[in-house]
Amino acid sequence: MSKKRWVYLVMGIILIADQVLxxxxxxxxxxxxxxxxxxxxxxxxxxxxxxxxxxxxxxxLFLTLFRIVVIAFAIYYLYLxxxxxxxxxxxxxxxxxxxxxIGNVIDSLFYGLxxxxxxxxxxxxxxxxxxxxxxxxxGKVVDMFYFPLFVIPDWVPWIGGDIFxxxxxxxxxxxxxxxxxxxxxxxxxxxxxxxDKYTKHKKKN
Numbered sequence: 001m002s003k004k005r006w007v008y009l010v011m012g013i014i015l016i017a018d019q020v021l022x023x024x025x026x027x028x029x030x031x032x033x034x035x036x037x038x039x040x041x042x043x044x045x046x047x048x049x050x051x052x053x054x055x056x057x058x059x060x061l062f063l064t065l066f067r068i069v070v071i072a073f074a075i076y077y078l079y080l081x082x083x084x085x086x087x088x089x090x091x092x093x094x095x096x097x098x099x100x101x102i103g104n105v106i107d108s109l110f111y112g113l114x115x116x117x118x119x120x121x122x123x124x125x126x127x128x129x130x131x132x133x134x135x136x137x138x139g140k141v142v143d144m145f146y147f148p149l150f151v152i153p154d155w156v157p158w159i160g161g162d163i164f165x166x167x168x169x170x171x172x173x174x175x176x177x178x179x180x181x182x183x184x185x186x187x188x189x190x191x192x193x194x195x196d197k198y199t200k201h202k203k204k205n
Contacts, residue, residue, distance in 0.1 A: 003082050003091050010092055011099040018103040018171040022142040026111070027126055029144075031118040040149050046168045047118060047140035064108045064137045071105060074098045080198055090190050096179030103172030104141050111139030143168040 029045035112134025
């Protein structure tokens with residue numbers, strides 16, 4: 001399989017799975033509703049206006065625009081890797097991160113337009129007659145995976161009694177996290193070399 005097809009496959013699977021699950025959760029769960037799967041795993045519907053794992057950075061509009069710019073650069077970087085026939089494993093790693101970023105920014109761009117507001121008492125409607133709950137660029141990101149793995153012992157300073165790994169996240173967040181971990185463990189040199197190469201090439205031009 002060609003490198004380009006690998007990218008299409010990886011990104012397509014992530015984006016489709018991410019959006020199908022988000023739409024299902026959004027149109028089936030009330031805000032805050034949860035399903036207990038195991039003691040260490042629950043499905044919980046939450047929304048956040050920020051980045052992965054609920055992180056926020058400035059205003060919602062600034063954050064969305066910032067993410068679009070970053071994604072544009074990341075897509076161009078991915079295009080250069082494919083053009084230069086770089087190693088497939090590294091390209092797939094970058095594709096994971098890019099697909100995850102796109103998956104979450106889709107929520108911010110369009111979900112406010114196509115869904116009614118989710119509340120603890122009412123499930124959201126897709127394409128409501130009265131219009132969406134927010135303007136373009138101002139949608140909230142849908143999260144659902146919750147892994148309360150264990151409670152930190154009380155004798156641990158500062159954080160004793162808290163749940164270990166409390167963020168609620170989605171498939172897109174997972175793709176970004178897996179891609180970054182793989183990059184840091186196996187491809188730090190590749191990232192540094194290619195970034196240096198493409199930056200210098202752009203300056204020369």
